[in-house]
Amino acid sequence: MNKRGSYYRYLNRFGWFCVAPAMVLYGLFMAYPILSSLYYVTRKWKGMTNTFIGLGNFTRMVQDKIFQLSLAHNFVFMFIQIPVMIFFALILAVILNQGIKRLRGAFRVIFFLPCVTSLVAYSVLFRILLQSNGLLNNIMINAHLIADPIGWLNDPFWAKVTIILALTWRWTGYNMVFFLVGLQSIDTEIYEAAEVDGASKARQFFRITLPLLLPVILFSAVTSTNGTMQLFDEPNILTNQGGPANGTLTAALYIYRQAFVFNSDFGYATALSYIIVLISGVFAFVQMRLLGGRDK
């Protein structure tokens, strides 16, 4: 009995020893910043100086119309771009899985490449392509599709379209790869049985593929939602710090501007980021319930 006790204690200590480095890192880089943010958020900062204002940052945030505008932009991007992207990714995955068998590897690479390019590099390039006198406008004018150049970067509406286009271009391939993997785990016997029963390809897609892929779609949706809530690089570089007159300003970009461009008010920026975490959490919860709840 005694020997078993000491062995148990040895295992216990050894376990803690193995986990200790990870816990130290977690404490330093996750727990400590979160705890110290409580100190930051109750003060009004100006660079290195600060004054205590209690919940002042939160009352200011409630009246901040620009923050509300930036959140609205986040939601616009989320509700339009994510379904479009998942739809395209699904179609591409199905085509690659069932259609083109020979060059599948090459196509997979081609579609996946956009998401491994540098965010800054591709934003700069897109910005050059989408200028008023840039390549895209020139092509469309020469093909007589439009008469005047479209203000991709100048007009608040088209700037949002630009961001959605850029995001879709970048992330469709990434999600397509996940769907490809998911598709390959579906038993082909199910499809054969459906063929025998006389189901069309479309019917098979909606009745067999989609339901079985639901866990992967849920994963894509949740990660894309998180990513879109934190959208920063594209509005910052592609549409120049939040687009024409705050037309593509997102919450994360607004936080950055409050913290580093305007008057270095870190307390207010921290308060804003609490809200983003809250919203991301709510979305993840809702999506898990809607899409993942049925299986369990």
Next chain:
Amino acid sequence: MKKGLVFALALILVTTLVPCLSAADAKTLTVWCWDPNFNGSSMKAAAAVYNKAHPDVTINVVDIPENIEGKIEAGLQANGAGLPDITLYQDFRIEQLIQNYPTALVDLKAAGLDYSKFAQYKLGPMSAGGKIFGVPFDTGSTGFFLRTDILKAAGVDPDRYMKSPKWSDIVKLGETVKAKTGKALIAYDTTSFDFLRIMVQSAGAQFFKPDGSLNLRTPAMEKSLAILKDLNDKGILYQAEGWNNWVSALNNGDTAGFMNALWMIGTLKSKPENAGKWMVIPTPLLEGVPGAQNASNNGGSSWYIFSSSPNKALAIDFLKSTWASPAPDALEFYNTILKNSGAMGTYLPSQKGSNYTAKDEFFYKSQPVYKDFAAWMAKVPVLMYTPNYNTMRAAVANATLALFQGKVKSVDDAIAAAEAEYKQTVGQ
């Protein structure tokens, strides 16, 4: 196994410490600036002068093209890690830096720099609490640049507008050029507030009241916005999104001109095929506004030394012997950078240099542009920036774009929108 582990740890420790030891090199200075055609090349010229007397000192001029202020702020938050010894910083933003980081910069007045020899209007933004922090660099004296070849193609005689243009003259010119050549007269950067700033400041109006509160309802501001809207409605503005697009529009001849400060000359000269085509006329007059002049200011920056620098004494000596020195070598380099980069310094003894009155062959009919810019600079009033200048700038730029796109109907609404956005962002 245990020995191997200890040895590996020791190796890692040593290799990470060695670079730290060699970093405190006594004879190297790092300088940050952002325009290799202009302030970068000027600083390199200064470094060459210093190296004649001190050949063992290495001065690295690093080009930081984007967001130098963000990088500096990040370095200051990290207690000086990654910061250079000397940096260039814009005058309109330095008050914000000094307010937020009071101990970040070295007090150069205490280090013995003689400030009486500099143009006094530069000293305001860089002073706080009896200390003065920077070495004034360039002036942002503005003018209206025109492409004479496009004017001639529109049937306009380039010599007609030399004396005191008014904005109504410019509007007429814009209409003529547009009708005859289809090109817009003015390249306008939609992301930047500079154009409006030049117009408002030409009447000596400030954006803030002396107590620091916002001051947008001035006659200068209202007239400027009205003229801008008129220019836009008549198609006289070429709307470029961002600096690069704007520079390519004016350098490639997509537009017939632009309005900005003389520090653009370096960028213009980077296209030698445009030699002989550019001319400069005075900043147009804002008619009907009291105090309006044919002169304005846009920008201007100064050199600052960080307190976190390990080579403070060397940096102070370098700046004193080149930028603040009456020695013939130093004055000669001020003369050279004027011609080569369009960098007009604010060190008063340097303004006797030969290039200040010389003709510049790059310009149409070898116009002695620097004489003109120096004369205009003398008319510029003291400018009041404040730590909130950057916030105001964003709010006004957004309101101006909204006015162009018809989102707000009148100038009054645009000013109200700018005030509202400013209040929201600052949190009042």
